[in-house]
Amino acid sequence: MPDLLIELFSEEIPARMQGRAADDLKKLMTDGMVEAGLTYASAAAFSTPRRLCLTVEGLLAESPTVREERKGPKVGAPDKAIEGFLRGAGLTRDQLEERDTPKGAVYFASFEKQGRPAPEIIAEVLEQTIRTFPWPKSMRWGAGSLRWVRPLHSILCVLSDKAGSEVVPLDVDGITSSKVTYGHRFMAPKQITVNGFEDYEAQLKRAFVVLNAGERADAIWEDAKNQAFANGLEVVEDAGLLREVAGLVEWPVVLMGEIAEDFLGLPPEVLQTSMKEHQKFFSVKNAKTDQIERFITVANRETVDNGATILAGNQKVLFARLSDAKFFWENDLRVATSDMASWTAALSNVTFHNKLGTQAERIERIAALARELAPVVGADADEAERAAKLAKADLSSEMVYEFPELQGLMGRYYAESAGETAAVAAAAEEHYAPLGPSDAVPTAPVSVAVSLADKIDTLTGFWAIDEKPTGSKDPFALRRSALGVIRLVLENDLTIRSKPLFTKADMRVDSDDLLSFFHDRLKVYLRDQGVRHDVIDACVAMEGNDNLALLVKRAVALEAFLKTEDGTNLLQGFKRANNILSKEEDKDGVEYSYGGDVKFAETEEEKALFVALSSEGPVIEAALKTEDFAAAMSGMAGLRAPIDAFFEAVQVNSDNQTVRRNRLNLLSDIRKLVGSVADLTRVEG
């Protein structure tokens, strides 16, 4: 059984695309070969900055010959139809066979589909794979029309077995397959001829190329850890950076360098961000002080001076970068400690959105709203307002201009240095949270107030100017903002009536429409927590549905209740009552809402239901008043048996009109009572 080796050798592939590309190569090739009948034992794919590689072991030498049968036209069909069928199947008329079917005599063609040699199939599938490769972004080069992520230089395609190895012949727009590849761009650029995967991997290693990205990453990490450890330090873990760096080198050489004394006073996040974003350096910290003291860079080659020149160069670049960062930091601190409000003032020159004014105007709105929210979230109103006014000040700072990802965090440092309270400083950082569904939600009252105010201002603003999310388009991340509000409210258990708040934030907003957007987001959020959408609908239909915390409590209790036997049966009973009542009301053209009277009750079951209603009614009512939905549900559970028994024994439509009307009024009492807990007509089942 032969083995297959493929290498697609190109100019440098972006690090972020390499892993996915190796997987795609494997999938497209193996799927294509299997579909053509060429099965295999195992396959693995690899990537380096300059190559994608696939090795397939235990491949069939040729696809098996199979018998195929095809149904053709009816006997007696026009010649044209028959000829067309023959052409399609590649047969002659004498090879056809007539068979009787329930629909009459039909021609059948039965023939052998000849197996094909592996090289033929591989060449076809590989060409197809190259031409249709799913790169996130691809390009043309030179005068050709072939697309690849960067110019493709050579194709190695070798089939090998015990007898030896052969090139699978292939030509893609002038690039012909061979047994040849190349070593490291600088350390061993010469041609290498290979005969199979083991040989390939071993020869590459001798030519300073580590084929396996995982092996490169492990080597980098081990060496980085050891070098740091030898100096009593530790490397700050960063899996994403490690993966990226492993995709930038074929022959990793880990070098550790010093950060000049002048910069050690910078906040660790600034050092780390500057080194990572600009230079792709790892940070090395002193575990005792949490200070970042050194950096680790990964070069792509060895040199006779053991990397001294390379390290010196990197150090020089870092020096320039950190000089900038330090310059920003010191300038910013000067402003922060003297007049942080000037930063907010400067935001009056920054447009937030052309229909929603400047950032400064927005901050004013957020501050007013944060003040409004303060008592609800348990924050001091002055402090919340102050925090809101300063929370976005750092957007004017030089550091955040340079490193937008440090927004908020820098605000915290600057507010602290300006002598603001810890709560105000924390709000600068925390008010952006939660960003993602798994991001932690702020709990400090001042942070919560500012965070809520910020998000509600965003939502109401964009709602007022009719820039709502549609389908997959949500350019202002309004869904994320709404989810943020929901999580802030629920996880801090805040009682807030949303609608008046929306109107307060922006007079122009259609608060019902925005509220229903919140309800939709709430459904998505609760669905992930196992609450059904119809259960939420049943609660959304109730009074006070703009109090999200209350709405969720009700929904959670109802969901739990409907999962019990009492719940399921009560739902059935309620629906039956409601159906009969609605039907009769329709027929009679009246609404039965006088209330039933036990004195007209005839049967025991009827009387028992009156008793149950009068005993559970006040229980439910009281439970609802205290928002104890669990108690309300157990009150409902108390109705289940009497309702079941009533329908078992009693015919609502009695000939006696008084009795009938009384029974309908009784059903109406049930509807009213149950309806005070949730609108069960919206629950499915």
Place this chain on the structure above:
Amino acid sequence: MRAIYLAATVMNSEKSKSFQEIILRLQSYWASQGCAVMQPYDMEVGAGTFHPATTLRSLGSKPWAAAYVQPSRRPTDGRYGENPNRLQHYYQYQVVIKPSPPDLQALYLGSLEAIGVDMEMHDIRFVEDDWESPTLGAWGLGWEVWCDGMEVSQFTYFQQVGGHDCAPVAGELTYGLERLAMYILNCDHVMDMPYNDPQSPIPLSYGDVFKQTEEEFARWNFDVANTDVLLRHFEEAEAECANILDQTHDDPKTGKRIIMAHPAYDQCIKASHIFNLLDARGVISVTERQAYIGRVRTLAKACADAFVQTTAGGHVQ
């Protein structure tokens, strides 16, 4: 052949001694690779790409190979000559070859060796960096080239310019000359960098040549430039560009078919630079910015549309 190559290597392995020597070596290297060594375009531009030798000549089917120095102006980057590497006027070295040759990376690395970068001692890397110019309606894929962690060049395969697909594809190399030279000459502040050979009878530093102009232009760019006049000039350049392109293709005087793509493109360059000046004066808001960029792009696209109808643009009658 081999002997000459060795001699050249020996010469190049000597470090460059000045800013101008690096430029001269690049010039002679790319000349020896067959590029037409052109001169800077005689208008204010933000980058070497704006030179019609790149923007317009990267369009159409005709082969092209050019290299040149382009003084580039970025008014917002002015720091009165005080920042170690930020300047409102600086130099780019630009190489553009169409179709991009298969060994363009090797040619590029050869140019680094030519200016004295020893490949055995340094770590050269091609790091993903796709290029896009919203004002030119252009984009391409490529890398920034790192030398020991420092970005020394931008390397791009043009895919589209002025909204037109580039076929064949032009390869573009851009060297930020000051930064590259500072690295090779081991200078920490651009103004301290030797402009000519320090052994010259009259040695001049970069600061001797440019400190004065950096100060003067920074002040003018940031505080003095008359924004009303600039706004008017922008409108005028925009109108003139459209006017030029509106003319009939048949010249009534000579009877020749003359499409005035280049004069129109000059107006586009002018509008683009005026926009940069207005931006430095801080009179363009974030939202307006997009609109201005869009207006310049419209001009660039119209010029590209016109150029591909010219003979130089590959049009065959």
